[in-house]
Amino acid sequence: MTRPGDGDRAEPVTTGGTIAVANLHAQVDGLTARVLSALPPTPAAPMSTGEPLVLIDLLILRGHVLGRVADYERAAGLAGRLARGAAGDGQALLARARTRATFHRFAEALADLRAAERLGLGGASLAAQRAEILQATGAHAEAGELHRDAARRRPDFATLGALAVFHAERGELAEAERWFTEARQRYQGTSPFPVASLDYRRGLMWHGQGDRPAASSWFGASLRRVPAYAPALGRLAEIDTARGDHQAAIGRLRPLASSSDDPGHAAALARALAAAGQHSEAGQWHGRAAARYDELARRHPQAFAGHAADFRRRGPSLDPRPCDDGHSPPRRQSFAAAWPYGR
Amino acid sequence: MGDHFSSPRVFGDPAADIADVFVFPSPDRPGHVVLVLTVFPSATVTSLFSDAITYRFRIRPVTVAAPGAGPGYDVSEDEYTFDFTFAGEGVGGLAQAGRCVTPGGEEVVFRAGEQLTAKSPGLRVFAGARLDPFFIALTGVRETRQLGRLSFKPVDANANDGQNILAIVVDADLAAMLGPGDGPLLAVVGETVTSGGHPVRLEHTARAELKNFIMSDKQFDPVNRDIEIRDLYNSEDPFRLAPYYLDAYRARLNANLAFYDGLDGKTDWPLNDRGEHPLTGFLLADFLVVDISKPFAEGSYLEIDRAVLAGRPHVTCGGRPLNDDIVDLLFTLMVGGVDGPRISDGVDQATQPATRAFPYLHSPNPAPPPLTPPFELPQVPDHAAS
Numbered sequence: 245m246t247r248p249g250d251g252d253r254a255e256p257v258t259t260g261g262t263i264a265v266a267n268l269h270a271q272v273d274g275l276t277a278r279v280l281s282a283l284p285p286t287p288a289a290p291m292s293t294g295e296p297l298v299l300i301d302l303l304i305l306r307g308h309v310l311g312r313v314a315d316y317e318r319a320a321g322l323a324g325r326l327a328r329g330a331a332g333d334g335q336a337l338l339a340r341a342r343t344r345a346t347f348h349r350f351a352e353a354l355a356d357l358r359a360a361e362r363l364g365l366g367g368a369s370l371a372a373q374r375a376e377i378l379q380a381t382g383a384h385a386e387a388g389e390l391h392r393d394a395a396r397r398r399p400d401f402a403t404l405g406a407l408a409v410f411h412a413e414r415g416e417l418a419e420a421e422r423w424f425t426e427a428r429q430r431y432q433g434t435s436p437f438p439v440a441s442l443d444y445r446r447g448l449m450w451h452g453q454g455d456r457p458a459a460s461s462w463f464g465a466s467l468r469r470v471p472a473y474a475p476a477l478g479r480l481a482e483i484d485t486a487r488g489d490h491q492a493a494i495g496r497l498r499p500l501a502s503s504s505d506d507p508g509h510a511a512a513l514a515r516a517l518a519a520a521g522q523h524s525e526a527g528q529w530h531g532r533a534a535a536r537y538d539e540l541a542r543r544h545p546q547a548f549a550g551h552a553a554d555f556r557r558r559g560p561s562l563d564p565r566p567c568d569d570g571h572s573p574p575r576r577q578s579f580a581a582a583w584p585y586g587r
Numbered sequence: 588m589g590d591h592f593s594s595p596r597v598f599g600d601p602a603a604d605i606a607d608v609f610v611f612p613s614p615d616r617p618g619h620v621v622l623v624l625t626v627f628p629s630a631t632v633t634s635l636f637s638d639a640i641t642y643r644f645r646i647r648p649v650t651v652a653a654p655g656a657g658p659g660y661d662v663s664e665d666e667y668t669f670d671f672t673f674a675g676e677g678v679g680g681l682a683q684a685g686r687c688v689t690p691g692g693e694e695v696v697f698r699a700g701e702q703l704t705a706k707s708p709g710l711r712v713f714a715g716a717r718l719d720p721f722f723i724a725l726t727g728v729r730e731t732r733q734l735g736r737l738s739f740k741p742v743d744a745n746a747n748d749g750q751n752i753l754a755i756v757v758d759a760d761l762a763a764m765l766g767p768g769d770g771p772l773l774a775v776v777g778e779t780v781t782s783g784g785h786p787v788r789l790e791h792t793a794r795a796e797l798k799n800f801i802m803s804d805k806q807f808d809p810v811n812r813d814i815e816i817r818d819l820y821n822s823e824d825p826f827r828l829a830p831y832y833l834d835a836y837r838a839r840l841n842a843n844l845a846f847y848d849g850l851d852g853k854t855d856w857p858l859n860d861r862g863e864h865p866l867t868g869f870l871l872a873d874f875l876v877v878d879i880s881k882p883f884a885e886g887s888y889l890e891i892d893r894a895v896l897a898g899r900p901h902v903t904c905g906g907r908p909l910n911d912d913i914v915d916l917l918f919t920l921m922v923g924g925v926d927g928p929r930i931s932d933g934v935d936q937a938t939q940p941a942t943r944a945f946p947y948l949h950s951p952n953p954a955p956p957p958l959t960p961p962f963e964l965p966q967v968p969d970h971a972a973s
Contacts, residue, residue, distance in 0.1 A: 257783040259600055259637040260675040267627070267634055271601045274629020274750070298598055305599070367813045432787045434639045435599030 248443065248465035256428065258436035261470035268306055268437075275299040279322070296326050300339045304346060309437060311474030311504030313540060319343050327356070334365025341373055348546040350381050368394060372406060379410060395423075401431045405442050412449035420449055440469035444476045456483050474504055481512060490520035501529060507536035511555055588747070589721045589913070591628035593798035594790050596818045597779070601627045602637035605792040606752050607721055608644075608777035610875050610906040613758055614883040614943040619709060620761040621947065622669065623909065624777040625719065625752040632716050632951050634753055635683055636673040636699065640789070642755055643778045644669040646690075647826060648769040649876060651895055659869050659895045660876065662774060662826050665766060671714060671755050672782060673699070687712050687757070690764045702946060711758040717948035719752040720909045720941050721795075724932040728914065732804065737850050737922070743933030749952045756946040761879055771880035772891070775906070776825050776873070790821045793874045794889075795913040800847075801870065801921075807842035811835055825873040833871075840867040847921035855924035866921070869896065877906030884908070889916050897925045909941035909948070 259267075279296050300319045307315030320343040326333075327340040341356035357374050375390035391410045394403040408423035424446045431439055447462030460483055466476040477500050484493035497513040510533035517526035537552035589607040597603040606625040613619035622644045627634050636642070648663040667690035674684040682698040689695065689710065697703040700715035725746035730738035762770060779789040792798075798817045805812050816839055819832050828836070844864040848856045856865050869892070876891045881904040891905030907913070918930040941947045 255784075257639045257781055259602065259639045263602075263635045263638060263675060264600065267601055267637075270627075270631040270634040271629070273631055277629065277750070295592065298592065301598070365813075432781075433596060433599060434603055434637055434781055434789065437599060 248461055256431040256439050257434070258439055258469060259434050261436050261440070261468075261472065264436050264470065265309065265472050268302065268309070272299070272302050272306060275302065296322055297335055297339050300326075300343065304342065305437060307346075308441075308475070309470060309473055311478070311500065311506040311509060313505050316343065316346050317543075320347065332363060334360035334363040334370075337363070338365060338370060338373060341377075345373070345377050345380070346547075347544045348380075350377050350546075353377055368398060368403070372402070375406065375410075379413065384410075384414060399426075399430070401427050401433075401438065401442075404430060405438070405445075408442070409445045412445060415449075415452065417449065417453065420446075436469040440466045440473050440476070443469065444473065444479075447476065447479065451479060451483070456486070459483060474500055474506070474509070478509055478512060481516065485512075485516050485519065490516050494520060494522075501532075505536065507533040507540065507555070508551070510536065588628070588723060588725070588799055589625075589795045590790070590792040590798060591721070593792070593803075594818055594821045595815055596821070597789050600637060600640075601630070602635065602753065603640050603779045603789045604628060605777055605779060605790045606719065607795060608775065608792050608875060608907070609720075609909050610773075610775040610877045611887075611908040612877070612879060612881065612883040612904050612906075613945075615945065616709065616758065617882065618760060618762065619758050620773075620877065620879050621945075622757040622759070622775065622777075623947070624755045625717075625721075626755075626779065627753040628719070628750070630716055630751045630753050630951075632751065632953055634716060634751070636671075636685070636714065636753060638673055638675040639782055640672075641780045641782045641786070642671040643780055644757065645776045645778060645826070646761070647774045647874075648765070649772050649774045649874075651772070659892065660772075660774065660872065662872075662874075663769065665769060666826075667761075667764060669757050669759075671712075673714075682715075685714050689759070709758075709760050711756075711945055713754070713756040713946035715754065716751050716951040717754040717946070718937075718939060718950065718952055719747055719750045720937050720948055721747050721752075722912075722934050722937040723747055723914050724934040727932050728800075731850065732800075735846070735850065736852075737918075737930065739931060740933045741931075745934045745938055748938045751951040754946070754948050756948065758945050771878050773877050773879060774826070774874035775877060776875075788822050788824070791823070791825050791873065793825065794870060795907070796917055797870055797873055800917065801843050802836070802839055804843055804846075805839075807846050808839045809842060810838040828871060836871055837863065837867055840864065840870065844870075844921060847918070850918075850922050855922070855927060865896075875905075875907050878904050881905075885910055887911065888913055889920060893920065893925050910936060912936070 275295055275298060279299055300323050303315045303319035306312060307319065323340040323343040326336040330336040337356045337360035341353040341360070344353040344356065354377055357370060360370060371390050371394055375387045378387035378390065388410055391407045395407045404423050404427035408420050408427055411420035411423060424442065427442060428439065443462045443466040447459045447466065450458035450462065460480065463476040463480045466473050477496050481493040481496040484496065493516040494513065497509060497516055501509040501513040510529045514526045514529035514533060517529060533555065537548065537555050540548040541552035591606045592604065594604065604626055606628045609623035611621055613621050624642055624644065626642070646667040648665055649660040652659055652661045669690065670688040672686050682700050685697050685699055687695040687697065695703065695710065695712055697712055697714065702711065702713050722745040724739060724743035727739040727743050776791050776793045778791045781787045781789065798820065802817055802820065816832065816835055820836055823829060841858065841862060841864045844856065844866050845858065848854055858864055878891060878901065884903045885908050887903035887905050888907045888911040890903045891901040894901035912935055914932045915930060918932065919927055922930055939949050
């Protein structure tokens, strides 16, 4: 097992996480204004896909980093509009595929990718998105071949990181560790989000193996890059709860459940509060999570119906065991969401 | 869009994304030269410089190359730099601390948003959010590129109206900092480079729209129709391009410059027998050339370059003043030749033209154009409408 800093020749130098989050907000706001100013498109000047595509990626990134389902919905709305308004643009279809995959609409996402391919779009971006969907749907052999091929053709942070995550999800620890380290050493950007995401996925791998110290170590590394990184905060709170340190879990989850609209965090906070004997507040968060699960299950059944059913099945008992909500969109969509460019 | 959004690699860190570089003799302090680097397109007043990036001006003396000797200029190996770095603070109402290191090694510490006169004789620096001086009729440009013919309106709206950027401004007595015999022609490049460890060049920028207008479109490229080459080009040293991807850049520029040349239905830039466009080599050596012996003059952008291409002496300071209409000047050069009739995109100045007093750029717009709602927020998932 490798800990942060072990075997890594040089720590990537990245922009401070607080600055990066502030700038991400500004970037989304600024691009939103630009995209708005280009509307409505004219027949001679159809909606340019360039800036809207960047905005879609940034919304997905912010949705992932801060645990905001609303950002995913905005990205999906814009991608849908773009794909309908820029007929014949493979990039628009690729963007819609990404947002559809975010909400676990995998069959439609694959159809978009096939349509984009028919329009002549090829290359690494399309293959990477297809590999992610195949991986998510359990087509591991095909996904693995795509990941390995991409890493052979272009061994950079994105392809090696995706390969590491592939092996990590299959529990192939040695292979995953090797590629996590390789990917980290090849990082050449200054955005902290991709590295935070990679470290998070490494922590998730050890979390799945029941190695809490290793998992905590990598989740902590992720949070040192980006203190507001919601997926790592949520997982560390899970570890706190498992250790019986409910107050620590509550300390992490209370601000997270307030700022994130992912009901998983509200549900986790309710469980931690209940376990700590704070039943009144636990009930409030439980109610909030229930309402949000219902809403999201209606809007995005593929992504949320299962989690909502699991949550309802437990009822108001406030069972302290964590729900199986680790694959809710903000947390499932991790590595690629943080590194949408250069793929 | 100047150089805004010209590098997919830095989309994830907008503080690394160079928007524009300007250089011009100071209009209010004769003998001084002003350098301006803008980053973070569509910034807000809360946007911050990265604490992991060095923002750099690189300056090299140049002379006009002998006719037929190459891309236009002989570049000296001597180099002078201004390096700007920023602290990680600045969030929560504190002004971000910055540091400038001059070519002579002097360190100047300042706070973003404050104007500062350093100990060096007459050196002034500024860094902070400002109104973006870039202006463009984006719809006209888009239609022109889409339709393959000039499609500008006589009068159009500035698509960049009200947008902010983060700006770094230096006003220095450059002549006093140069070695003996250096100048008066200087080549200037702006760069963002990673700080600490092995430095990685994220972007370099000089001539406006080289990457966005001329390098980004892939459909005419006979070699690489699915490769984004701007990241590769951005990582290059513009004073010495590595040989590895040179042919890819040349193929892209040869094809796209020929497209622009044909927008008026005639050929002003015939390709040579190897299929090379006369501007390709010239533009790939991407730096702004300024004559610091000449006084400030607006409308001087590309004038020295055009004079070199025409084989005649230049008459202005060249460089790139803040208010120059670079879209008009670039289209005029690409479409009509060195001295072709002026082509206008219908937007001739920024909504608030830059001033002639330091730091030259206007205060930022506290409320850039409408931020929300961005578009129709989906009340139902997009599959219901698709």
